[in-house]
Amino acid sequence: MGTAKRQPWVVGVSGASGTPYAASVIRALLAAGEAVDLIVSRAARLTILDETGISFRDAHWRTDLARWLGTAEGLDDVRYWSAGDFAAGPSSGSYPAKGMLVVPATTGAVAGIALGLSKDLLQRVASVTLKERRPLVVCVRETPLNGVTLKHLLELDTQGAVVLPASPGFYAGGSTVRELVDFVAGRVLDAVDVPHSLYLRWEGELGAAARKPGGGDAARAEGE
Numbered sequence: 001m002g003t004a005k006r007q008p009w010v011v012g013v014s015g016a017s018g019t020p021y022a023a024s025v026i027r028a029l030l031a032a033g034e035a036v037d038l039i040v041s042r043a044a045r046l047t048i049l050d051e052t053g054i055s056f057r058d059a060h061w062r063t064d065l066a067r068w069l070g071t072a073e074g075l076d077d078v079r080y081w082s083a084g085d086f087a088a089g090p091s092s093g094s095y096p097a098k099g100m101l102v103v104p105a106t107t108g109a110v111a112g113i114a115l116g117l118s119k120d121l122l123q124r125v126a127s128v129t130l131k132e133r134r135p136l137v138v139c140v141r142e143t144p145l146n147g148v149t150l151k152h153l154l155e156l157d158t159q160g161a162v163v164l165p166a167s168p169g170f171y172a173g174g175s176t177v178r179e180l181v182d183f184v185a186g187r188v189l190d191a192v193d194v195p196h197s198l199y200l201r202w203e204g205e206l207g208a209a210a211r212k213p214g215g216g217d218a219a220r221a222e223g224e
């Protein structure tokens with residue numbers, strides 16, 4: 001008998017600041033046993049280079065991804081598609097993707113997805129995800145937001161996407177950059193029901209996260 005059908009999450013990385021959010025989401029998906037199809041926009045190569053020093057190359061994506069994630073573990077479950085490859089698997093609704101996470105999302109990607117432009121593979125797959133009524137999470141990163149982007153975000157919400165600003169909450173006790181990044185990544189995974197332990201959930205008690213071991217400045221100060 002055949003093996004189980006591979007059903008990946010497509011992760012689209014566009015050229016907004018916040019590439020650590022994408023790295024955290026990819027690591028957490030793989031840790032949860034999920035398969036990942038990765039698309040990196042042309043502009044995202046610049047942000048990855050700027051924020052990590054890594055030149056992300058189509059021909060050497062596995063090596064570059066391992067450096068970016070800080071681990072080669074789980075990369076057998078990753079497929080990579082070039083942003084210019086409109087013949088890529090996920091560009092068709094018949095490809096068995098579970099859905100798509102655009103993280104981080106530029107205002108340009110937000111516009112292109114809202115208007116159905118499909119100017120590159122990332123935008124095409126987002127359009128396919130919407131037409132197939134699969135989950136689409138758009139983790140927008142820009143501040144402040146102009147009126148046009150606000151309209152595009154409302155349009156995405158109307159079409160059924162989850163608009164999830166890269167906006168960390170502080171109630172989970174995080175104080176390091178990594179913890180705040182993981183909070184946003186955790187909310188992205190929450191939106192598609194993928195289990196993770198990226199942040200401490202709110203349990204209805206003020207200050208509880210800060211009092212947990214390793215949770216927040218207060219806990220650290222107590223230990224000093």
Ligand SMILES: Cc1cc2nc3c(=O)[nH]c(=O)nc-3n(C[C@H](O)[C@H](O)[C@H](O)COP(=O)(O)O)c2cc1C
Pocket residue numbers: 013014015016017018041042043044046047050105106107108109120141142
């Ligand atoms: C270092 C750097 C940081 C950027 N940060 C953002 C950002 O946070 N948000 C955004 O919307 N655009 C940002 N941009 C601009 C986008 O990369 C640009 O609009 C690009 O055309 C987006 O293309 P894409 O959506 O295909 O990735 C940034 C560009 C660079 C070079």
